[in-house]
Amino acid sequence: xxxxxxSSHNSSGGSTLLGYIGIDTIIExxxxxxxxxxxxxxxxxxxxxxxxxxxxxxxxFKSHVSRKSAGWARDEKIPKTVEIKAVSHxxxxxxxxxxxxxxxxxxxxxxxxxxxxxxxISKYINEQxxxxxKEEVNITRxxxxxxxxxxxxxxxxxxxGHFLRQLDTEFMKRLSHSVNIIPVIAxxxxxxxxxxxxxxxxxxxxxxxSGIEFYPQKEFDEDMEDKSxxxxxxxxxxxxxxxxxxxxxxxxxxxxxxKTAWGIVEVENPNHCEFAQLRDFLIRxxxxxxxxxxxxxxxxxxxxxxLNENGGLHPxxxxxxxxxxx
Amino acid sequence: xxxxxxxxxxxxxxxxxxxYVGFANLPNQVYRKSxxxxxxxxxxxxxxxxxxxxxxxxxxFLTDLYSKDYPGPSxxxxxxxxxxxxxxxxxxxxxxxxxxxxxxxxxxxxxxxxxCWQPVINYIDSKCEDFxxxxxxxxxxxxPDNRVHCCLYxxxxxxxxLKPLDIEFMKRLHDKVNVIPLIAxxxxxxxxxxQLFKKQIMKEIQEHKIKIYEFPDTExxxxxxxxRKIKEKMPLAVVGSNVVIEVNGKxxxxxxxxxxxxxxxxxxxxxxTVLRNMLIRTHMQDLKDVxxxxxxxxxxxxxxxxxxxxxxxxxxxxxxxxxxxxxxMEEERREHVMKMKKMEAEMEQVFEMKVKEKKQKxxxxxxxxxxxxxxxxxxxxxxxxxLEEKRRVFEEEKANWEAQQRILEQQKLDASKxxxxxxxxGKIF
Numbered sequence: 001x002x003x004x005x006x007s008s009h010n011s012s013g014g015s016t017l018l019g020y021i022g023i024d025t026i027i028e029x030x031x032x033x034x035x036x037x038x039x040x041x042x043x044x045x046x047x048x049x050x051x052x053x054x055x056x057x058x059x060x061f062k063s064h065v066s067r068k069s070a071g072w073a074r075d076e077k078i079p080k081t082v083e084i085k086a087v088s089h090x091x092x093x094x095x096x097x098x099x100x101x102x103x104x105x106x107x108x109x110x111x112x113x114x115x116x117x118x119x120x121i122s123k124y125i126n127e128q129x130x131x132x133x134k135e136e137v138n139i140t141r142x143x144x145x146x147x148x149x150x151x152x153x154x155x156x157x158x159x160x161g162h163f164l165r166q167l168d169t170e171f172m173k174r175l176s177h178s179v180n181i182i183p184v185i186a187x188x189x190x191x192x193x194x195x196x197x198x199x200x201x202x203x204x205x206x207x208x209x210s211g212i213e214f215y216p217q218k219e220f221d222e223d224m225e226d227k228s229x230x231x232x233x234x235x236x237x238x239x240x241x242x243x244x245x246x247x248x249x250x251x252x253x254x255x256x257x258x259k260t261a262w263g264i265v266e267v268e269n270p271n272h273c274e275f276a277q278l279r280d281f282l283i284r285x286x287x288x289x290x291x292x293x294x295x296x297x298x299x300x301x302x303x304x305x306x307l308n309e310n311g312g313l314h315p316x317x318x319x320x321x322x323x324x325x326x
Numbered sequence: 327x328x329x330x331x332x333x334x335x336x337x338x339x340x341x342x343x344x345x346y347v348g349f350a351n352l353p354n355q356v357y358r359k360s361x362x363x364x365x366x367x368x369x370x371x372x373x374x375x376x377x378x379x380x381x382x383x384x385x386x387f388l389t390d391l392y393s394k395d396y397p398g399p400s401x402x403x404x405x406x407x408x409x410x411x412x413x414x415x416x417x418x419x420x421x422x423x424x425x426x427x428x429x430x431x432x433x434x435x436x437x438x439x440x441x442c443w444q445p446v447i448n449y450i451d452s453k454c455e456d457f458x459x460x461x462x463x464x465x466x467x468x469x470p471d472n473r474v475h476c477c478l479y480x481x482x483x484x485x486x487x488l489k490p491l492d493i494e495f496m497k498r499l500h501d502k503v504n505v506i507p508l509i510a511x512x513x514x515x516x517x518x519x520x521q522l523f524k525k526q527i528m529k530e531i532q533e534h535k536i537k538i539y540e541f542p543d544t545e546x547x548x549x550x551x552x553x554r555k556i557k558e559k560m561p562l563a564v565v566g567s568n569v570v571i572e573v574n575g576k577x578x579x580x581x582x583x584x585x586x587x588x589x590x591x592x593x594x595x596x597x598x599t600v601l602r603n604m605l606i607r608t609h610m611q612d613l614k615d616v617x618x619x620x621x622x623x624x625x626x627x628x629x630x631x632x633x634x635x636x637x638x639x640x641x642x643x644x645x646x647x648x649x650x651x652x653x654x655m656e657e658e659r660r661e662h663v664m665k666m667k668k669m670e671a672e673m674e675q676v677f678e679m680k681v682k683e684k685k686q687k688x689x690x691x692x693x694x695x696x697x698x699x700x701x702x703x704x705x706x707x708x709x710x711x712x713l714e715e716k717r718r719v720f721e722e723e724k725a726n727w728e729a730q731q732r733i734l735e736q737q738k739l740d741a742s743k744x745x746x747x748x749x750x751x752g753k754i755f
Contacts, residue, residue: 050484112491113438158482160376167437190483190514192581260516261595263586271584 038090038097040147041287042128044179045102046121046171047156048109051186056154056243057102059256059267060279061091082107082120103150109167118171125150125179129302151294152215152282153179156186157238161199164206172212178298180215180290182282183207188240188273189258189265196240203238214238216286220293233281239274242267364422366471367610368411368453370503371427372446372495373480374434377510382478382566383427385579385590386602389414407432407442409449428474434491443495450474450502454625475617476539476605477503480510481561485519487526496536502621504539504613506605507531512563512596513581513588520563527561541604542612556604562597565590 045053088101103124108117128149135145153175157168172181185203188196207214216234221227244267247254256267268276282290371379411428428449433442453473460469477499481492496505507527509515515523531538538560541553567590571580580589590598605613 048484049489050482050486110489112494113440115438158376160374162376165435170437187483187514189583190511192583258516260513260586260588261592262588263583265583265585269584 035095035097037144038099039291040099040101041291042101042103042148042150042152044105044121044125044150044153045156046105046108046153047186048158048167049106051156051158052243053104053154053156053186055245056156056184056186056241056275058245059243059275060282061100082117084120084124101148114167117167118174121171122175122178125153125175126302129178129299130306132299133303133306149294149299150179151290153181155181155183157183157203159185159187159190159199159240161191161195162202164203169206169210169212172207172214173210176213178302180217180293180298181212182215183238184278185238185240187242189242189260191240200238200240215290215293217293220297236274236277239278239281241275241278242273243275361421364424365610366424366426367614368426368428368472368474368476369605370430370446370450370474370477371480372430372433372477373510374482375431377480377482378566379429379478379480379510381568382508382510382564384568385566385598386605387414387416387425389416407445409445426472439491442491443498446495447498447502450499451625454502454622455629457622458626458629471614473617473622474503475610476613477505479505479507481507481527483509483511483514483523483563485515485523487523488530493530493534493536496531496538497534500537501624504616504621505536506539507561508601509561509563511565513565515563524559524561524563539613539616541609556600559597559600562601564598564601565596566598 043057045057047053083106084103085106086101086103088099090097090099092098105121108114108121111117132145132147132149135142155168155172157164168183172183175181183203185196185199191199213219214237216230218230218234221230242258242265244256244258244265246256246258248257248259248264249255250257250264250266255264255269258265258267266272270276369383371383373379408431409428410431411426413424413426416423416425430446433439433446436442450473457469457471457473460466479492479496481488492507496507499505509520509523509527512520541556543550543553565581565588567579567581569579569581570577571582571587572578573580573587573589578587578589579591580587589595593599
């Protein structure tokens with residue numbers, strides 16, 4: 001690096017650099033920092049049982065990170081009420097550590113009467129915001145506030161081929177304003193390509209009509225580049241996915257897939273299903289954005305609401321012994 | 327002739343025929359009559375929307391019961407569970423079948439699905455009731471059989487097990503209709519997943535004591551083997567399609583995926599052929615028989631027992647449901663007669679009482695009248711006496727007055743006489 005050189009101003013107001021300063025190394029510094037500290041990512045999967053949620057999560061992160069692999073039996077009974085089960089793992093790739101938390105919701109939509117089955121989920125999401133808010137509002141704050149907020153909620157749509165269910169629209173309507181919802185069509189190997197297209201169009205239209213803003217939300221597009229990228233993604237959503245954690249030999253390659261009597265469904269083949277697209281979208285391009293939208297928008301909305309009501313931050317529950325710091 | 331072991335009716339001995347009589351032709355006669363009459367079959371399909379019910383029906387009967395012009399119920403969103411029926415007449419080889427398909431759109435689609443089985447139960451009961459009424463009529467010439475002979479229940483291919491809704495529904499309907507559970511959209515599952523799923527379902531069905539349709543054992547060993555094979559495959563995993571695709575030069579019905587074609591009629595791909603053979607080719611008559619002999623009879627005895635218990639004190643009729651109707655009628659008659667006697671006795675009593683009352687009343691009024699009569703008489707007498715008194719006074723007065731008058735007259739006469747005298751005397755100075 002050359003020694004620091006003073007820049008001179010010119011009439012346009014901006015400053016042209018007379019030499020190389022080294023400001024752009026900040027990116028490298030950030031990267032090093034991130035790699036050292038690692039980061040948290042919390043993903044929630046919602047959908048009624050049997051839609052392949054756990055399998056998909058395992059496939060997404062190419063490791064056994066879902067609740068099912070953590071020791072629960074495969075055919076456990078359907079719980080009577082919606083439960084929230086969170087399982088955390090630390091996975092590492094290329095020197096970057098990620099603490100991945102998968103929040104599962106067994107019992108959602110499985111009962112005969114599913115009224116208000118979204119409430120435990122809504123409560124959980126708000127509780128995480130509340131935890132973060134309390135930490136933030138503390139006088140002596142922790143160096144790094146543990147982030148348990150749900151960054152992304154993948155909602156599994158049943159591949160009926162006809163319409164969205166009433167439960168689907170109800171859930172998404174209620175939660176699209178407090179968390180990023182990404183709808184996916186589960187078990188896409190049920191449908192032929194034409195059926196899939198038709199179903200997707202119908203679902204998209206219904207989501208539009210019901211006013212459900214799924215991630216990436218149109219209103220948060222920052223510039224034209226973002227908008228065009230996201231538009232392309234929005235056109236392709238909801239992604240029709242197939243999950244699998246078994247490998248088979250196809251054309252000399254080992255691929256993840258499902259073997260049926262009439263062929264092998266390749267999970268990562270874009271001609272077969274849109275899993276690869278979902279994975280790229282979720283992990284390779286928009287992971288950080290998901291976290292940012294959660295922090296800057298959903299969390300701030302929650303915070304503003306909490307601080308506005310009652311004119312201050314009062315402890316929510318009577319058992320809370322922390323003092324109010326306002 | 328096949329020698330049968332001795333039955334419980336030992337008095338009927340078997341005899342060998344000495345010549346050809348001809349009653350071996352009986353099955354043919356029955357057959358010809360039935361063919362002329364035509365057959366009826368009612369099939370009900372139940373399941374959440376989007377499970378491929380309409381497609382399966384179209385595939386089973388090779389017709390477009392639900393087509394683009396008349397879309398299946400799943401294309402129309404329902405707010406409540408409806409029960410819809412569509413009739414179609416199918417002819418094949420001279421045999422006529424009136425097929426009625428009963429569909430249940432809206433089943434299990436709402437957020438709150440409590441009691442979504444109620445419309446279905448009501449429908450089945452109403453059809454049984456229609457038949458019961460037709461059977462009890464005096465004129466029984468035409469008895470159309472609209473009872474539901476078979477109910478295909480579609481289970482979503484989750485791969486885990488039965489949902490609470492599935493269990494509730496089957497528990498409530500296994501006593502009313504033949505329930506055949508099917509795994510819908512079976513091309514979602516790999517063969518291993520399918521096996522596990524089937525085992526899980528059968529385990530849960532046994533756990534909850536659900537009585538699904540049982541294939542009857544026949545006497546033929548070969549048939550029995552086939553039946554046992556079918557039983558092992560329960561619940562049947564089916565795939566439906568009406569689209570014909572070319573595979574290896576052959577035209578088959580199936581679903582085209584980028585990774586292959588799932589053939590509907592291929593036994594290794596799904597159990598569709600098993601279902602079709604069982605439902606149409608071998609067990610259609612048995613389904614009708616079981617409906618008639620078991621489910622309908624259950625309904626009938628429950629219904630009739632409830633009716634006869636209506637007029638009698640319920641505490642006495644507990645445990646009387648098993649009595650024969652005649653004994654029940656006798657009992658009823660006796661009770662009725664007793665009731666009549668009691669009523670009669672009561673009425674007599676009441677009558678007596680009333681008569682006594684009336685008599686008493688009459689006596690009272692008689693006495694009253696007597697009294698009044700007496701009083702009036704006394705009054706009259708008093709008046710009479712008064713009048714007498716008055717009359718006497720009057721008479722006296724009259725006599726006085728008359729006497730006075732006489733005296734006056736006399737005086738007058740005297741006075742006139744003296745006047746005359748005086749005149750005569752010429753006392754006129």
